[in-house]
Amino acid sequence: MPLLSALLQPDDLDAALSTPDGAFSRHDLLGWAASVAADLDGAPIVAVRAAPGAATVAAIAGALLAGVPIVPVPPDAGRLEREHMLKDSGAALLLSDDPEAAGESALPVVRVSRRARATTLPAEPADGAPALVLYTSGTTGAPKGVVISRAAIAADLDALAEAWQWTPADTLVHGLPLYHVHGLVLGALGPLRLGGRLTHTGRPTPEAYAESAGTMYFGVPTVWSRIAARPDAARRLSAARLLVSGSAPLPGPVFHTLRELTGQAPVERYGMTETLITVSARADGDRRAGQVGRPLAGITTRIVDDQGAAVPNDGVTIGHLQVQGPTLFDGYLRGGSIQSWGEGWYPTGDVATIAPDGWHRIVGRASTDLIKTGGYRVGAGEVEDVLLLHPAVRECAVVGLPDPDLGERITAFVVGDAVAEAELIGFVAERLAAHKRPRQVVRVPELPRNAMGKVQKGRLRAEGQGAATASSPSAKVRRQFT
Template identity: 75%
Template sequence: MPLLAALLDPADRAAFLTTPEGTWSRHELLGWAAAIAADLEGAPIVAVHAVPGAPTIAAVTAALLAGVPIVPVPPDAGQLERAHVLRDSGAVLMLSDDPSAAADSGLPIVPITRVQRSGTIPAEPAGTQPALVLYTSGTTGAPKGVVVSRAAIVADIDALATAWLWTPDDTLVHGLPLYHVHGLVLGVLGPLRLGARLAHTGRPTPQAYAQQAGTMYFGVPTVWSRIAARPAEARRLAAARLLVSGSAPLPAPVFHDLRELTGQAPVERYGMTETLITISARADGERRPGQVGLPLDGISTRIVDESGSLLPADGTTIGHLQLKGPTLFDGYLRGGVAGRPVTEAVQPPPLVDGWYPTGDVATIGPDGWHRLVGRASTDLIKTGGYRVGAGEVEDVLLSHPAVREAAVIGLPDDDLGERITAFVVGDPVPPDDLIAFVAERLAAHKRPRAVHHLQELPRNSMGKVQKNRLRDVH
């Protein structure tokens, strides 16, 4: 079945896509995207100025119809970041309604919003063809282009449909950015394949979510935290059957608040740009705070130590998470394809005996449930001969009534190797009181050695705390 299976039913004229700009049926969106696709014929790779809203959705759909890999460019990207993405990807044009969107690159601009429509629908490309080139956040250097095939997207959406009981009867509501896996692959391509209706709110505010009558809502922890802080808006979501949280760990207090206010616990899931979504709680199953669930159909996981030796799935041993399955990316784009097909410029994934090393650390329980500790580089703290997961300490700090946000890192220490250091947002509390609070609830070696109060934690556009920036704050 094609990636855009639900869209390719031209007889369907019911409302499908709703955004602040208006409402479109599948028939109308297909005609709009087909007209744009005609302008992309023969292009090796194109970019889209991924502002939130219907034009970006139409542009991405057009590129997929045309069989042309597309690079979403964040609208808030700085000049250097935008220039790097456009240069590195080798995009030959930019889809945008803003004539200045690619002014620094000299790329031709193809307008998205247009009056003309087309009834000529290109043939579906092979599933092995690249669909998206998504640029990573670049926390360890310049952002890298992750090449994702049509087949990987289809496998992921179908596995999530099984896990979440996602059907054409659903209405998905979200306001997430349209240049990441969560907002774009799940939040746009999911409905285009499965037939569910989509309401994109432009911005993911509590008021915007409450105004839409959805059966499924997608959000990142920052979104859910703000919704939980607005009880009236949160209760408006009680009629939904699924609240999905991802892209960063959902704090346990927010999990419990949402369950109390909406009558259901949120579903958490795990994924990354290179693997798409691979682990999730089930719509018809248990949901546990601080845990992301079970591998999706077709996905295998394991944890290993630094030498690559297999570690036990006992629920307590922390190890490096590896996985394999049909949702893995094709590889990283070698910079500057310069008009060549993307398939000729892909560096294969760095697999270890067929397994992809995610760079994350986790525990796996005897029942298969996964708890993500975080990134190996920042969230696995080696202190005094012990291995401590930052997330465990953060969860305890968040259970203190005065703490609204918490981030824990390891800082260099001559005696301990690394000392556990906490950064909190909330009401003023003496640091020693918070240290004692943790020491009473966890092993003594897991307590923070220092606590710093901040006005806010540094976060990226998806709500992930940028812990590397905290190293300069203490």
């Protein structure tokens, strides 16, 4: 089956794609994408300035029709980041409507927006051919190009269609960036493969979501938190059948508020750039706060200890999460060639618990969210969930900072109303084991986040550690962040 099979269907929706730029029928979008595909003939790989809007959807669809791998470049990428992506990927062309693109890049620039529409389609590329190169930042070094095949995308979208009962009758609404898995693979390519309508709101604001009628809404926790804080907007989503949250853990209070205001709990799912989406709650099943469901069709998961030995699926024991299945990436792009990651079980770098019924709870990144303190292993997410129950706490992030006695000191960075440090520490100690309580609470005006709303805990750790080493741990850190 062609990767963009729904786009190739003969039936024509009046508004298969709606954006702030306008509404486009399926026939018009296909002709537009085919015209772009004709311009890419012979190119080994291309890049696109992935601004939110119809042009980015048409450009990426055109590259996929042509069988040319495409690199989505964030529109707000800094000069060095953009230059790295273009040089490292070996892109031969840059697709962009930005009038300044030619001056910012040494590559030939192909304008995406056009009146021309083509009627001839290239032959469908092989399933295993590379489709996307998504750049993702690791803990060290420059961003790495993750090569994702057409087969992996197809397998993931088909598995999600089963889990979420996604059909051509659905209208998907979101305003997420078009250069990540959530907004691009699920949010744009999903409707082009599975059918239905897509409304991209440009920006994921509560007002934009409330004004767009849909059966499915995609958002990251920051989006859902803002919608939950606007009861009038949240209630207007009550007619939808699915509210999907991903890319970061959804705070428990937001989960419960959305359920109260919309009449349904959000569906949470788990994945990463290298694996696409691998675990999710089901449309017709349970939805549990703080948990992301069971593996999708074709996906197998396990958790192991530091030595690689399996740990029990008892819902309590924390282990390193590993996955295998058809949605995994091919490898990282290095020097114009794909360096395979290996085979078998892929180590996600996340730590999790798995319950006897298969439900997964993601504790977080092993490097930042698994805190080893006083001989205990503590998941940062568990402490964060309890802190968010306190009425004075609006947002929080828990990390482990180096400590000469404990190994790591549980430190909570909190956004909210003024409250005594001792009160919050005691609040956690009353609800969790004593060794899980924060040893330090730092009030901050905001938490550092990336474009997808994920808290950048590495920055908190680095800045907190740097401030703490300058003088006393508590006084200096507090001055640094308030």
